Amino acid sequence: MTLKVIVFDFDGTLADTYEAFITIANSLSEEFGYKPVDEQEQEKLKNLSARDLIKHSEISPLKIPFVLKRVKSELNHKIKDLEPIKEIPTCVKQLKNKGYTLGIITSNAEDNVISFLQNHELDQFFDFIYTGSTLFGKHKIIKKLLKEKQLLPHEFIYIGDETRDINSAKKSHVKCIGVTWGFNSSEALAKEKPDFLINHPNELITILDNYQYNLLDNLSRVNHLTM
Structure with a gap:
């Protein structure tokens, strides 16, 4: 045992991908129709579960897989800068x-x-x-x-x-x-x-x-x- x-x-x-994710997510907000996040709101989001975060963003559940795919793709360009x-x-x-x-x-x-x-x-x-x-x-x-x-x-x-x-x-x-x-x-x-x-x-x-x-x-x- x-x-x-x-x-x-x-x-x-x-x-440490937090800032990179926020930057990428905000850059995609207009394309996928959800609210971008400002610095003041970021701390509030830390208290939300993933499900509550999705509700808060008002993004369509049907769009989530496409958003995640794009986020992963965009993150690939930032990997060299991540610590x-x-x-x-x-x-x-x-x-x-x-x-x-x-x-x-x-x-x-x-x-x-x-x-x-x-x-x-x-x-x-x-x-x-x-x-x-x-x-x-x-x-x-x-x-x-x-x-x-x-x-x-x-x-x-x-x-x-x-x-x-x-x-x-x-x-x-x-x-x-x-x-x-x-x-x-x-x-x-x-x-x-x-x-x-x-x-x-x-x-x-x-x-x-x-x-x-x-x-x-x-x-x-x-x-x-x-x-």
Whole structure:
């Protein structure tokens, strides 16, 4: 009973893509018929779930797949200018050195993720990338990953910056760490009750070490009782 695989969301969790997304989304607003976002409104949006954000924008649900496709395409042109979240590279290296298998689940394009990782010499630390085009279907990707990698839920933990990341983890019956340095605010994330909620990448190491210790301690107790 040990934690083996740590999976990260990409946008806002590993990569600092927030400003790029806002810029791209605003540039497409007239074409797709939704409201652009000014600086004052951005903070308010951090408290909204993805579903509430769509309602707030008043965009037609039929247009969402086309908007997402364009956003991914436009983001490809900005990849070279994007930076990792501060301290994330150090954290990723430490986790890899501890023997964990590291992966990424994202609704972004795989080419974008690979380019970003290569630009920052992080590609060597990640074992797999799973992508999906659906906005609310990450739980399906998680379940697919668990099946293909033959993993049990307690061997897997997911790290994300949005309320939909937490909800996807819950639907997949895996543990989730919410991070407050991405899109959603700490208040919005806390409402979804993640297993852990952290404010800085350095906290990941402590959280995961303690979680691993508790799993091993529980296993020791089970073995003792069955002896």
